Amino acid sequence: MPVVAIIMFIGMFCLNIVQLMSIQDGLQEWWGIPGWLAFVIGFLGLVYGGPIIGLLLGVVGFFAAMNVWDWAWWQAALLCFPAVIFAVALTMLDGVFSLGSAMRRKRL
Template identity: 35%
Template sequence: MQVFIGIAYFAVGIIQLFAIIDGIDHALGWGGVISFILAMVVTYIPVLGSVLGVYGAVNAWDWSFWQAATLFFWYIPVIAIMGIASMALERRR
């Protein structure tokens, strides 16, 4: 399970990187190199990267908000479910 989550987190991070690059370019009109460098810094900061990824996907790629939020915030329900399952298993002991 950990391997799957790690691969999914990495894959979504790559998509998120490109969404952030396009979002920065859309919002600020900066060139690709500066947008890429800034996106590399913020992509894997959990909430900030997700918010900026949603912004880029919605405004630069014309996705709906719910599509982008589902893709970039997928880890929140997964973490919640894993936490609840962990608490339930601890309670059984």
């Protein structure tokens, strides 16, 4: 197995554990659910819930990181929605390169 794949696996595993902790704290704080039950709900929702339930739990984790852990909004967004932020950054980068390519073609 390549080293990069192992590093990515470990990084994503750690990220998912912190996301699950955020979801668990949000469910405990707002709905008064016991810790073990909040963990089970969060785990089963993330693994078997599909994209809609996963998105809803991501929103719970986002607001829990902001309100329970007192994180800034951008830190909570990086924790709970890293793929969206990565996609937006790549889209912006693609636009910059496309603009540069168009300007170079016009000059030639």
